[in-house]
Structure formats: structure tokens, C-alpha cells
Amino acid sequence: MSPPDLRAAQVATMADPARLRLLALIITDPSGQPAAVDLAGPGGALEAVDAHLRAMTDVGILVRIGHGRQARYRPTPDALARFGGAAIGVPHRAGAAHVPSGDHDRLLRRIAADLSATYADVLAPETVTRFVTDSYDLLAARATVRRYLPALTARFAADRLAALTLERQGVVPHRDVLFVCVRNAGRSQIAAAVLRSVAGDRVRVRTAGSVPAGQIDPVVRAELAQRGLDALTEFPRPLTDEVVRASGVVVTMGCGDACPVFPGRRYVDWTVDDPSGRPRQDVARIVDDITARVHDLVRQIDP
Amino acid sequence: MDGRSERAPGPALRATLSREQAEDTATLLRVVSDPTRLQLLSLIHHSADERARVADLTRALGLRQPTVSHHLKVMTEAGIVTRDPVGREVWYSIVPARLHAIADLLR
Numbered sequence: 001m002s003p004p005d006l007r008a009a010q011v012a013t014m015a016d017p018a019r020l021r022l023l024a025l026i027i028t029d030p031s032g033q034p035a036a037v038d039l040a041g042p043g044g045a046l047e048a049v050d051a052h053l054r055a056m057t058d059v060g061i062l063v064r065i066g067h068g069r070q071a072r073y074r075p076t077p078d079a080l081a082r083f084g085g086a087a088i089g090v091p092h093r094a095g096a097a098h099v100p101s102g103d104h105d106r107l108l109r110r111i112a113a114d115l116s117a118t119y120a121d122v123l124a125p126e127t128v129t130r131f132v133t134d135s136y137d138l139l140a141a142r143a144t145v146r147r148y149l150p151a152l153t154a155r156f157a158a159d160r161l162a163a164l165t166l167e168r169q170g171v172v173p174h175r176d177v178l179f180v181c182v183r184n185a186g187r188s189q190i191a192a193a194v195l196r197s198v199a200g201d202r203v204r205v206r207t208a209g210s211v212p213a214g215q216i217d218p219v220v221r222a223e224l225a226q227r228g229l230d231a232l233t234e235f236p237r238p239l240t241d242e243v244v245r246a247s248g249v250v251v252t253m254g255c256g257d258a259c260p261v262f263p264g265r266r267y268v269d270w271t272v273d274d275p276s277g278r279p280r281q282d283v284a285r286i287v288d289d290i291t292a293r294v295h296d297l298v299r300q301i302d303p
Numbered sequence: 304m305d306g307r308s309e310r311a312p313g314p315a316l317r318a319t320l321s322r323e324q325a326e327d328t329a330t331l332l333r334v335v336s337d338p339t340r341l342q343l344l345s346l347i348h349h350s351a352d353e354r355a356r357v358a359d360l361t362r363a364l365g366l367r368q369p370t371v372s373h374h375l376k377v378m379t380e381a382g383i384v385t386r387d388p389v390g391r392e393v394w395y396s397i398v399p400a401r402l403h404a405i406a407d408l409l410r
Contacts, residue, residue, distance in 0.1 A: 004338045011408060012336035017325035081410040085403065086328045 007082075009059045014083050019052050023061070024087040026075055028151045033065060033072040065201065088151065107150040108132055115154075115161060122165050131164070132157045138238045152235050159206065159237075163246030174266075175301050176204040178247035180259050184209025184236035185217045186275040187253040190287050193229040194294040202302055206243050210258035212236035220275050223283045249301060268297070331404060334381040339366070340374050345409050347384065347395055354387070354396040 001009060014020060025039050040049040053073055056062045061079040065072045075084070112132040116125040135157040140149055177195060179188035188207040195205050213236045224230060244250060244260050251268045252259050261267065270293055275283045335341055346363050347355045361371050375395055378384045383401050387394045397405050 004342065007408070008336055008338040008341055011332050011341065015329050015332035015336050017322065017329045020325045020328055021322075082408050085407050 006060065010061055010078065010082065013055055013059045013061065014086075016052075018048075019056060020083070020087050022049065022052055023056070023075065023079060023083055026062070026073055027080070027084060027088050028154065033074045035070065035072045037069070088148075104136070104150055108136055108153065111150065111154045111157065115158060118158075119161055119165065122168065123161065128157075128161060131160055135160060138240070148235075155235075156237055160240055160242055163206070164242040167242055167245040174248035175202070176206070176247045177249045177251065177297070177301070178206045178208065178243055179251050179253070180208050180210065180239055180255055181253040182210050182255045182258075182274070183213040183217075183276065184238075185213035185215065186220045187272050187286070187290065189216050189234055189236075190220060190224065190229075190275070190290045191251065191253070191294055192234070193224050194287075194291050195298065197229050198294060198298050199302055203298075206247060207234070208237050208239040208243055210239050210255040212238050217276055219278070219280055219283050220287075223280065223287055227287070249297070251297070328404070331381070331383065331401065332408075334378060334383060335405070335408065337374075339364070339370075340378060341408065343371065343374055343378075344384075344397065344405055347397060348402075348406060348409060352396075354394040356392055356394055360395075 036049050040046045057064050062073045112129040116128045136153040179191040181187040192205045192207045249266045253270050253272045256269045275286045361368050384395050385398050
């Protein structure tokens with residue numbers, strides 16, 4: 001299909017309220033890549049959801065990871081660029097969906113209730129609520145755009161709770177990697193994007209920053225996109241204890257001292273230039289440098 | 304956010320897109336889900352002052368004038384483009400409230 005025809009096919013495929021709502025759910029899903037069963041909800045119409053997901057995958061709106069019942073779905077860069085605003089309600093126009101700040105409390109209670117249900121067997125609801133509130137405060141302290149805070153909080157809190165649960169169970173997966181830099185907007189995001197593309201589902205990748213920025217560096221984002229390594233759904237996160245505890249390998253870049261040290265983790269420090277404020281050609285060189293280091297790391301942890 | 308999605312079970316933020324908003328956007332997408340209409344919108348959007356005449360569009364796309372006029376009429380009736388007579392000419396532009404949604408589709 002030629003690009004104009006593919007675009008028209010994508011538009012035709014998304015001209016369906018159910019698919020737009022599914023895309024909104026996928027973009028804001030705490031895991032970033034839900035399965036059909038997560039989207040259908042309890043007692044939901046799984047077959048109908050499956051059919052929508054297949055149609056969206058066929059025209060390059062979603063990428064399928066895995067097969068059969070286990071298959072998970074992620075939005076493509078096309079989906080985010082062309083339909084992301086419509087789906088998650090960037091308030092471009094009067095009447096478009098957006099979340100007024102006053103509603104954040106209500107949304108946080110819902111996020112806490114949903115996560116409490118998910119972790120009902122392992123964590124007390126009070127713990128979950130505390131993590132949700134704390135995650136929101138950590139992100140809000142640096143947010144330049146408040147509109148996305150509830151969606152980001154849902155994902156940040158879900159990641160932290162998953163890490164906390166692993167740690168409580170005494171499981172430290174040796175191949176889980178945490179990349180930490182100062183702003184979590186450049187170096188750690190590059191490393192995570194490269195590792196995800198190289199190792200796929202075999203390695204769980206997390207990122208954090210000691211002083212996180214408001215958003216991923218746009219030049220870094222452009223350079224990654226050009227190499228087909230998209231970090232479009234990622235965002236800078238503050239460094240918290242439980243993600244360090246839950247990672248077997250901790251790679252620091254320019255912030256070694258800020259990273260808490262726990263026994264049994266492998267700490268690696270990389271001396272890599274900060275791409276912040278650098279021209280595109282420097283950023284490309286930094287991405288090359290980090291890519292080579294990630295390949296070395298993969299050879300060590302995932303032989 | 305409508306009451307229905309507020310009560311719906313499932314992941315957090317299930318209500319980011321209400322039913323009415325989803326239907327409104329789907330209607331817009333249905334009208335423009337045609338390669339020629341998307342090309343017309345792209346030409347208008349990227350013209351000087353973000354407006355164009357039927358003759359400009361006919362020439363740029365190599366289409367017949369009635370074809371271009373038909374597509375423009377449908378999109379005008381759907382509230383996506385607006386016609387603005389200036390003297391003896393008619394200029395077409397994208398309705399401001401729809402501009403960002405259309406610009407996203409053209410990326």
C-alpha cells in the first residue's frame with residue numbers, strides 16, 4: 001500500500017468509536033502493552049475486542065507482541081502521531097476530552113482502587129493508595145503539563161508496585177535492568193529504547209532520573225524515531241528505592257552517587273556525554289556510543 | 304466523561320474518551336477516510352495562508368473540477384472545511400475547530 005493509501009486505510013479503520021476508545025485504553029494502560037483480555041475487562045466481549053485489535057494491527061496502528069491468548073498490543077508511532085490526540089483527548093478544540101486538574105483527586109482514587117484490586121492478594125489497599133499519592137506528588141513537582149498527570153501516575157505507580165511486589169517476594173530477576181541518569185530525558189531513555197529493541201521480552205527494562213526533566217529531550221526523541229527506536233510512550237520518572245531493589249542490574253550514567261546501593265545488585269557506571277542541548281550530530285554520536293554499550297551488556301546478561 | 308464509562312470496570316482512566324467524543328471523532332474520520340479528500344486537506348493546509356481555490360486544487364491534483372467540488376461540498380457540509388467568497392473567487396480553508404485533528408492525520 002502506498003503511504004497515502006495506507007493513511008486513508010488507517011483513517012477508515014479508526015473511524016469507529018469502539019476502536020478510538022480501545023486506542024485510548026492502550027495508550028494509557030499502566031503496562032504500556034495490554035492483552036485483549038485486559039481491554040475487554042471482566043465479562044467483556046473478548047471476540048469483538050480481538051477483531052478490532054486485528055483490524056488495527058493490519059493497518060499499522062498497533063504492533064502485536066507474542067501470539068494467541070498471550071498476545072499484547074502496543075501503539076505504533078503512526079497511531080500516536082495521527083490518532084493519539086483524538087484518543088487521549090489532547091484538548092486541541094472546544095469540547096475535546098481533557099481532564100481538568102480539579103478532577104485529579106477523583107481519578108487518583110480510581111487508579112488506587114484499580115491497582116488495589118490488582119494487588120489484593122499481596123499488598124494492603126493503604127500501601128497502594130500511599131504509592132499512588134506519592135507517585136502523583138513526585139511527578140506533579142516537575143510537571144510542565146498537568147493534563148497527563150493522572151495517566152502518567154497510573155503507569156508510574158503500577159511500575160513501582162510491580163517492583164515492590166517482586167522485592168517483597170524476595171525475587172530479584174538478575175536480568176532486569178534499570179538505567180539511571182540525571183534527567184531521565186536522554187541517556188537512560190536511549191539505553192532503554194535500544195535494550196528493548198535488542199532483548200524484547202527477555203529482559204525487563206526500567207528507567208529513572210535523579211532529577212527528572214518534564215519531558216524526553218525532543219532531539220533525542222527525533223534521533224530515536226529515525227532509527228525506528230521509539231520512546232514515544234515513555235516519560236521521565238523520579239528514582240525511587242523499590243525500582244532499584246527490583247532490578248538485578250543497575251546502570252548509572254552521570255549520577256552514580258544519587259543511586260541507593262543495595263546488596264546483590266550489579267552496579268555498572270557508564271561515562272556517557274549528556275545529549276541535553278546538543279546538536280543532532282552529537283546526539284547521533286551519543287546514541288551510537290550507548291548502543292554499543294547496550295550490546296555489550298546484553299552479551300553479558302543474556303548470553 | 305459520561306456516567307456510563309465512569310461506572311465501567313477495568314483499567315484506570317477508562318474514561319479518557321467519552322462515548323460522545325469518540326462518536327464525534329469517528330464521524331469526522333469517516334468523512335475524510337478517502338485518499339483524495341486527505342490530499343485535498345493536505346493541499347489546503349500547506350497552501351499560503353492555509354486556504355485554496357477549486358482551480359488551485361484541480362490543477363495540483365490533476366482531477367476534474369466537478370470531482371474536486373463534490374469532495375469539497377461533502378467536507379463543507381460535514382463542518383470540516385469552510386468556504387469564504389472573496390470578490391468573484393471562493394477560498395476553502397479548514398474549520399479552525401477541526402484544524403488540529405486534521406493536522407494530526409496529515410502527519
